Amino acid sequence: MFAGRAAARSARVAAPRFQLAAPTRSFAEAAAKPASASTRPPIDVFGVDGTYASALYTAAAKNSSIETVSKALESLSATFKKEPKLQQILASPTLTVDDKKQIIAELQKGISVQDKTNTVSGFLNTLAENNRLSVLEGVTEKFAQLMSASRGEVELNITSAAPLDNKVIKQLEAAVSKSQYVGANKKVKVVAKVNPDIRGGLVVEIGDRTIDLSVSSKMHKMNRLLQETL
Structure with missing residues (x-):
């Protein structure tokens, strides 16, 4: 979907920034209203993507959407996984206003639900106007964290060098659910990731805790020990 545009985009010179056609105002209007305790994000998420994710959460809560x-x-998160070049395209400084409109239209085609409040389309237009489409992938991740917190879920990130068998994932989920890392009345939400760079083993993250059992980590420790000894 997006890969065919990458070559043409890289050859363009930066275009002057123009105002996008007036988008649906529901996101901006909702975001401008004072936030109540019921519409505030349940946790703090940081970074530019965290700021936008928090604003979107508040706007959606106000709109009951x-x-x-x-x-x-x-x-949208699934689209990023299917389209490896999408993030590179969104980060391009040569995107014109028309480019952004086309990209937003393509992104909306991949959305599986109908947003009658137009909160998402308004949000995408806001990102485009602010030259922040490049943070969209991060926004999807931070928004998922906010939703997990609002549902009383504890996110368990399991990173492996190759995809794990579902049985192994279930065993890890069961073990962590019974541990001190999960509070009372909390549900564990498993997010399995693959990163060949860790070479083997696992990296387990839950909340602000990280258990690094990767081969790459062990090799790094061994190399450091050898350097200190020699």
């Missing part, structure tokens, strides 16, 4: 927006962002 939080579940719809969550499903829409899950669809």
